[in-house]
Amino acid sequence: MQQTDERRGSVRAGEFERVSRGLWVEEPARSYRMPDPVRTAAVRAVIITAVTLIQAMIAFLSTLAGSWLAFPMVLSSVASTVVATWGVLDVWVTRQVWNQRYGVVSVPSSTARQLRRERRRARRAARKAAREGVRIPPAGAAALSEEQAAAGLKTA
Incomplete structure (x- = not known):
């Protein structure tokens, strides 16, 4: 039996202790964490989009069922679509503003x-x-003034 296991390439019971491999392998993050305002806007946009999709599905199903709820749900779905579009644009604008304000530019x-x-x-x-x-001369003062030249002062 032991020879058969060795031919198959399996490990014997006593050899499992020698294999020291961690259960959890830490990998470095591929991208940095989003800034707090951008992350807040993104979470808000995801929640609004999810609610909009649920409303659209309820509107569709209630239309198929011929329910009285269909018309109000269609109206609220249209309004929610506008709000969801605003939410997604808010993420984009917030990200741009944060990058410009704090100078995080990758170029x-x-x-x-x-x-x-x-x-x-x-x-x-x-x-x-x-x-x-x-003393440092003011910007644009290229030459020494006559008084400074007479006194023998140097500029940096």
Whole structure:
């Protein structure tokens, strides 16, 4: 019997202890979590869409049955469709607003990153000037004024 199991490629009873494989394997997330306002809008849109689909199904079935409920349900389904469309657009707009407001842009040459770089450079220059005790000329002042040149001051 033992030889037959080995020929089939099965593992003997004593060898199961040697296999140390975790029951749960953690995999990294493929995409980041949605921001809270966007997630809230998405949940709201899903609930509204689900209610709209249920109303449409009730309207259809009550129409088939010839019930008095058919007409009010058709009217409410039309109104719910408008609201569901608004809900889906709300998710899209909320996502766009969040991305613009907080600068989460995935394009490397984006303006948001460029502005951050420029602000970072300005802060570094200000810190360096503060350490050296030199005043930074205002933007657009390319040359030293005559008084500064006479005093021998340098710019950063």
